[in-house]
Amino acid sequence: MSRVEDLIRRHLDEIATPEERAELERLIVGNPEAAALFARLSRRDAAFRRHFGEERAAGDVARRIRSAVRPRRRWPWFAAAAALLFAFLIPLFRALSVEPLARLERPAPGTEVWRGREAIAPAHGLPLRSGDRVRSSAGPATMAFAGEPTTIRLLAHAEAVIGRPERGKRIELRRGMIEARVAPQTPGRPLVVATPHGEAEVVGTAFRLDVSGASTKLEVTEGRVLLRRASDGAAVEVASLQTAVATAGREAMAAVPSATAFRERFLILWNDLHSPSKGYFSPDGIPYHSVEKLIVDAPDYGHLSTSETFSYWLWLEAAYGAATGDWKPFGTAWERTEAVMIPSRSDQPTGSAYNPARPAVAVPERPTPSEYPVSPDPSAAVGEDRLARELGGNYLYGMHWLVDVDNWYGFGRRGDRSARLGLLNTFQRGPEESVWETIPHPSWEDFQAGGPNGFLDLFIRETSYARQWRYTCAPDADARAIQAIYWAATWGGPNVPTNRAARLGDSLRYALRDKHFRHEPHFLIGWSYAWGGSIDERNPWAWRAGSDQAHIGYQNPVTAWALSTHPTLRTATGKAEWAASLDRQLEFYAWLQSEEGALGGGARVGGGDFHGMAWDPHPVFLDPPSNEWFGWQAWSMDRLAQYLLLTGDPRARPVCEKWVAWIKKVVKLDPNGTYAIPAKLEWTGRPGSLRVRVTEETQDVGVTGALARALVYHAAATKDEGARTLARELLDRICTLFWDERGVSNPEPRHDYRRFHEKVYIPEGWPGPHPSGSTFLDLRPKYRQDADWPRVEAALARGEAPVFRYHRFWAQVEVALALAEYARLFR
Amino acid sequence: MDAHAEFLKLFLRHQGDLKAFLTSVVRDRSAVDDLFQEASLVLWKDFKDYDPARSFGAWARGVAANKVLQDRDRARRIPLAFSPAALRAVLEAYDRSEPEPGDEKERMRDCISRLPEKSRRLLALRYEETLKLGEIARRAGSTLDAVHKALSRIRDAVQACMERRPA
Numbered sequence: 001m002s003r004v005e006d007l008i009r010r011h012l013d014e015i016a017t018p019e020e021r022a023e024l025e026r027l028i029v030g031n032p033e034a035a036a037l038f039a040r041l042s043r044r045d046a047a048f049r050r051h052f053g054e055e056r057a058a059g060d061v062a063r064r065i066r067s068a069v070r071p072r073r074r075w076p077w078f079a080a081a082a083a084l085l086f087a088f089l090i091p092l093f094r095a096l097s098v099e100p101l102a103r104l105e106r107p108a109p110g111t112e113v114w115r116g117r118e119a120i121a122p123a124h125g126l127p128l129r130s131g132d133r134v135r136s137s138a139g140p141a142t143m144a145f146a147g148e149p150t151t152i153r154l155l156a157h158a159e160a161v162i163g164r165p166e167r168g169k170r171i172e173l174r175r176g177m178i179e180a181r182v183a184p185q186t187p188g189r190p191l192v193v194a195t196p197h198g199e200a201e202v203v204g205t206a207f208r209l210d211v212s213g214a215s216t217k218l219e220v221t222e223g224r225v226l227l228r229r230a231s232d233g234a235a236v237e238v239a240s241l242q243t244a245v246a247t248a249g250r251e252a253m254a255a256v257p258s259a260t261a262f263r264e265r266f267l268i269l270w271n272d273l274h275s276p277s278k279g280y281f282s283p284d285g286i287p288y289h290s291v292e293k294l295i296v297d298a299p300d301y302g303h304l305s306t307s308e309t310f311s312y313w314l315w316l317e318a319a320y321g322a323a324t325g326d327w328k329p330f331g332t333a334w335e336r337t338e339a340v341m342i343p344s345r346s347d348q349p350t351g352s353a354y355n356p357a358r359p360a361v362a363v364p365e366r367p368t369p370s371e372y373p374v375s376p377d378p379s380a381a382v383g384e385d386r387l388a389r390e391l392g393g394n395y396l397y398g399m400h401w402l403v404d405v406d407n408w409y410g411f412g413r414r415g416d417r418s419a420r421l422g423l424l425n426t427f428q429r430g431p432e433e434s435v436w437e438t439i440p441h442p443s444w445e446d447f448q449a450g451g452p453n454g455f456l457d458l459f460i461r462e463t464s465y466a467r468q469w470r471y472t473c474a475p476d477a478d479a480r481a482i483q484a485i486y487w488a489a490t491w492g493g494p495n496v497p498t499n500r501a502a503r504l505g506d507s508l509r510y511a512l513r514d515k516h517f518r519h520e521p522h523f524l525i526g527w528s529y530a531w532g533g534s535i536d537e538r539n540p541w542a543w544r545a546g547s548d549q550a551h552i553g554y555q556n557p558v559t560a561w562a563l564s565t566h567p568t569l570r571t572a573t574g575k576a577e578w579a580a581s582l583d584r585q586l587e588f589y590a591w592l593q594s595e596e597g598a599l600g601g602g603a604r605v606g607g608g609d610f611h612g613m614a615w616d617p618h619p620v621f622l623d624p625p626s627n628e629w630f631g632w633q634a635w636s637m638d639r640l641a642q643y644l645l646l647t648g649d650p651r652a653r654p655v656c657e658k659w660v661a662w663i664k665k666v667v668k669l670d671p672n673g674t675y676a677i678p679a680k681l682e683w684t685g686r687p688g689s690l691r692v693r694v695t696e697e698t699q700d701v702g703v704t705g706a707l708a709r710a711l712v713y714h715a716a717a718t719k720d721e722g723a724r725t726l727a728r729e730l731l732d733r734i735c736t737l738f739w740d741e742r743g744v745s746n747p748e749p750r751h752d753y754r755r756f757h758e759k760v761y762i763p764e765g766w767p768g769p770h771p772s773g774s775t776f777l778d779l780r781p782k783y784r785q786d787a788d789w790p791r792v793e794a795a796l797a798r799g800e801a802p803v804f805r806y807h808r809f810w811a812q813v814e815v816a817l818a819l820a821e822y823a824r825l826f827r
Numbered sequence: 828m829d830a831h832a833e834f835l836k837l838f839l840r841h842q843g844d845l846k847a848f849l850t851s852v853v854r855d856r857s858a859v860d861d862l863f864q865e866a867s868l869v870l871w872k873d874f875k876d877y878d879p880a881r882s883f884g885a886w887a888r889g890v891a892a893n894k895v896l897q898d899r900d901r902a903r904r905i906p907l908a909f910s911p912a913a914l915r916a917v918l919e920a921y922d923r924s925e926p927e928p929g930d931e932k933e934r935m936r937d938c939i940s941r942l943p944e945k946s947r948r949l950l951a952l953r954y955e956e957t958l959k960l961g962e963i964a965r966r967a968g969s970t971l972d973a974v975h976k977a978l979s980r981i982r983d984a985v986q987a988c989m990e991r992r993p994a
Contacts, residue, residue, distance in 0.1 A: 011908065012851070013975050015960055025913040028920075035920035038851065042917075043926065044986060046847030051935050052954035110861065138861035157857055492897060565915075648910030 003027075004034045005041070012045045026650050100127030101162055101169070102146060108139020128162055135159045136176065145169065150191065153179045158211075168192060177210040198229040198246035207238075208260075219243040219258045219827075229253060257732050263323060263823035265735055269816040270320050272743045273809075274329075279742070280809055282405045284420065285332070286340060287313050291742060291807040294788040296753070300435050300780065302806075303406050304424065307399035307477035310337045312813040315484035319820040322491035330488055334497055337481065340421050341399040342504075343471050347414060347423070347444070350533040351395035353540035356388035360543035362516055363460060369429040369437050369761040373461040383517035385544060390573050391506055396531050396544070398507040399481070400443060401474040402426065408782060411442035411449050425472060427621075428459040429761075434623040436755040436776050439762070444469050446535055451768030458766065466539070470532035475511035475525050475547075476635075478504050479556035483639070486562040486569060498568040505563040506574050512581055513546030514605045521577065522605060522613055523584035524550035525560075527620045548605040549619045552592050553632030555585045557643040557652070584611065586651045589640060593655055594690035597662030599636060600683050601627045615687050630678040630698075633659075634706035641713035653718070660714050660723050663707070666694050667726065675733050677704055699737070701744045702811025704730050709818040716825040724826065731818055743812045745805035753792055753802050756783070834874045837883040838867070840928060845887050848921050852914050853895065854906040856957070862898070866891040885922045892918050931989065938988035946981045953978060 001009075007024040010016040016024065027034040104113065104126040111122040114133040120126065122141070128134070134141055136154040143152045143162070150169075154160055158176025163169075168189035171178075174196070182191050184204035191202045193209055195216040200209055205223025209216065218227045220238045228235040229246040236253040238244045241261035244253055273280050279291040287310070288303045289295070295302040314337060317330035345351075362380035366372060402424045404411065413422035423443035427433055441455035446467045451457065453465040485501040510529035512521045526547025533542030560582035564575045591610055592599045601617040608614025618625040626632075637659050644652040668676040679698035684691045708727040715724035738744045756777045764772045770779055783789055788804070795802035845866070849859045869890055870877075877886055892914060899907050907914065939947060952963045964974045 009979055010975065013960055013978065014854070015971060015975060021908060025909045028909070028913045028916045032916075032920065032923075035916045036924060038917055039920040039924055042851035043844065043847050043921075044982065046843065046850055047931065047935060048950060048954045048982065048985075049850070050843055051932070051939065052951060110864075135857075137857065138865065157855065157861075490897070646910075647912040649912060 008038050008041050100129055102128045102143045104128055105142040105144045107141040110137025111141040130162055130164050133161045148183045150183045151181050173211050175211050179208045181206045197248055201226040215245050215247040217245045219260055221260055259823040259827040262819040266816050266819040269743055273812055286405050287809045294786045295806055296435055301408055305403050305405050307341050307401045307474050309809045310341050311477040311480035312810045314481050316813045318484050318488035319817055321493045323820055327493045330493055343400055345395055348395045349537055350540035351542050354542035356385040359385040359517055360545050366430050368432045372429045373459050375461045381518055385517050387509055396507045397503045398473040399478050400471040409440055414444045415446050431622045436758055437760050443471055467535040468532055472528050472530045475508055476554040478508050479559040482559045502569050502571050506571055509577055510546050515545050515548045523581040524588055525554045526550050551602040551619045552599045553636050555636055556639045557582055557585050558639050589655045591687050594692045596692050597658040598633055598692040600690045617683050628680050630681055631703040634703055634710055638706055638710035641710050645713045645717035656714050669729050677707055699746045701734055701738050701746050702808055702814045704734055705814030705818045709821055712822050742807050744815050745807050747803050747805055749801040749803045751801040754796055841884040841887055844884050848888050849891055852908050852917055854908045866894050882925055884925050888918055888921055934989045938985045
């Protein structure tokens with residue numbers, strides 16, 4: 001007998017160990033023949049069950065027929081005497097043992113009540129007596145105690161026996177979960193719930209008790225409960241919103257924050273995020289990058305917004321729908337995402353003029369902003385865009401990355417200078433151009449703002465300039481939006497726009513291609529894709545471009561998996577490409593993993609040893625170096641761990657395990673209740689011998705939330721209790737240390753704010769509104785009127801870094817989602 | 828034939844295979860029963876969407892698999908034996924090898940009736956009394972492994988008999 005056959009037989013006989021089941025699972029997933037054998041043997045097993053089930057059913061019928069036709073015996077004198085005797089005995093008997101202790105309330109279909117070996121019809125109001133056994137099925141059943149408002153609700157597939165009431169009420173919970181609300185009990189006569197692993201002693205409270213094979217888990221929602229372990233009598237008092245576990249072993253028992261506590265914190269945070277007084281949303285109902293206006297991140301003003309923010313918004317509302325059943329906020333989030341961030345047909349009026357045979361004229365990239373504008377190079381080779389031919393249609397369906405929610409810059413939208421929600425662009429001048437050196441400009445370049453050529457002549461040198469529209473997609477955000485939509489559909493949200501997500505996924509395939517279509521797709525999620533065209537419809541032209549660079553922080557195996565396998569997300573032409581992308585991404589993770597476990601950098605198209613791509617320690621930008629930030633690690637590994645949870649793919653597991661082992665070494669939980677996670681990383685070596693060192697630490701709430709969520713998924717996927725404990729500690733410490741009147745925030749010294757006064761490179765003689773020598777602040781003079789500006793000036797005058805507590809939308813959502821997912825996966 | 832009769836005809840033919848699939852991937856019998864009932868209701872409710880050009884069995888199993896995954900994701904109360912990826916692999920294997928209607932039932936009855944009494948009793952403890960192997964071993968004064976091996980041999984013997992013997 002082969003190993004796989006042996007494992008299948010052991011599984012069907014219910015004697016396979018978890019390790020054997022895991023081994024069998026790998027064989028089934030990786031080998032269609034093993035799966036076929038599994039189908040054959042499990043069908044055979046079912047045939048035996050059917051055969052004997054039918055035999056038994058036939059036997060039952062025969063017994064019933066025999067009992068129905070058995071003649072009655074005639075013992076009239078005995079019957080009369082017995083009736084007399086029972087008339088006296090019944091009240092006494094009732095008083096002794098059969099007085100109902102409780103009644104059954106609203107039993108869901110399938111509920112069973114057993115009195116000894118007799119099944120009792122589970123009607124509403126059925127009196128329950130000592131020794132009665134109640135088994136719930138798919139739905140709940142409630143036991144309401146007589147004379148007091150005490151209820152014990154058996155959730156699905158639970159079994160409980162009512163015990164003898166000599167010293168108070170006693171319930172024996174054999175399996176499954178109960179939710180109890182216990183009225184104050186008589187002193188010295190507590191309600192006791194006994195399980196195979198211990199007992200919970202209750203004097204008046206609300207709690208939940210869950211019996212699984214190896215342990216009993218108590219979660220208290222109100223009051224206090226004493227949990228005592230059966231094996232050695234060890235006990236722990238569990239307070240409101242805490243949980244504790246009793247096992248058969250003798251490890252230390254402790255009460256820790258419960259999943260319900262995390263769920264409640266999630267709901268509080270959700271309410272904060274939606275409360276108008278907290279300031280997360282504009283009057284139009286659009287989430288800002290942050291509550292605070294004065295903030296310089298990748299967006300250079302807090303009341304701009306990004307596709308990243310919208311993608312987090314979608315996910316927040318999906319989690320809210322899953323937690324509460326209210327899916328209206330998710331619907332609103334999607335409607336506004338589509339209306340604001342995805343350029344409509346009118347925003348790309350000349351898309352139909354796009355010529356896939358000649359996607360764009362190549363524009364060379366220079367290292368520093370001072371080397372711009374650059375001239376296009378019409379002689380540079382440009383390949384054919386076969387994707388456009390495949391997708392058809394005249395315009396792309398993807399999010400542009402940056403929007404001016406309140407029209408702070410005054411560029412307006414699509415030519416209307418007073419309109420809010422105008423699409424903006426920045427970063428056009430090579431890898432050294434940081435946010436401090438960038439020049440914001442409208443995506444709809446109709447030359448109303450800037451100089452006579454708008455802002456175009458800052459970036460491209462041409463003899464004449466045409467009015468044009470230009471959009472840039474940040475693919476990690478679109479991938480995150482698709483991921484959120486996948487979850488919304490999986491969690492049962494109604495009317496989830498999976499068809500739109502499939503369209504986003506089709507356009508996102510431009511990110512899997514090199515910039516000028518010279519090569520076959522690289523299949524990694526690139527840094528961007530971009531598209532544009534002329535505004536003048538009488539002289540129409542359009543262009544499209546992919547991305548030569550891929551960063552580990554942008555990869556999203558969950559989205560690639562969903563777009564290649566989910567019945568309503570996959571498309572006829574896209575699914576194979578996303579399947580290839582999934583494989584390539586998984587290979588990329590393994591290739592970039594350092595000896596310690598962290599993931600190093602990315603790759604760029606051209607002459608390397610990773611499918612024609614060369615390793616790049618810091619893809620795309622160098623000020624600061626792009627893989628210095630620890631947040632990329634948390635974001636990217638959050639997705640890989642989630643993918644592992646969803647699929648159990650053995651390719652993902654070793655990468656996750658090695659990374660989590662590194663995290664356990666570098667994250668510090670101080671005994672005084674604080675914590676530290678990495679902030680900056682320093683890299684040496686190259687793939688195969690990459691090494692990493694933590695050079696700075698932080699308590700950043702957003703990155704800590706993302707890290708906790710990655711650990712939550714990993715713990716759920718691998719049953720790594722250490723990862724789960726670390727996630728719980730980080731979340732609890734964020735909530736203890738950094739919960740404030742608006743959400744969560746930690747103090748951030750902003751050393752980089754000295755750069756408000758740094759000069760932005762603008763060529764001499766540029767005919768636009770900013771003269772050469774203008775500073776970051778000169779380009780954004782409204783910052784001088786911001787209420788926070790005096791704090792910046794005062795700190796800089798003292799030679800210090802101003803310290804802020806920011807409420808970035810994405811960071812709030814990272815913490816909120818980590819809380820919600822912990823509650824969902826470990827309740 | 829009206830839709831109800833058509834549904835019943837198809838459902839009765841495929842219900843055993845549907846239950847076999849669920850039992851093979853869900854570890855708790857009562858959860859299997861509940862899922863089977865819920866999936867049956869969904870099948871009837873959605874029968875109007877069923878494409879008669881497709882296999883009813885494959886459609887039914889697909890619906891049941893989605894139900895398993897949905898319930899698992901919503902509440903994590905479904906004791907699924909495997910990951911969703913493995914569940915899909917099993918689903919595909921079931922779809923690839925859907926059995927033709929035949930006389931297996933009669934052949935199995937015949938072959939089981941030819942077993943020695945002791946073997947029939949062992950099968951009955953497992954499949955009629957639905958005892959776990961540990962309990963069977965305890966009753967028989969044997970070991971878990973010995974019971975597993977004995978059952979395997981008996982099932983193989985029945986299988987061999989069924990393959991040899993037309994009913």
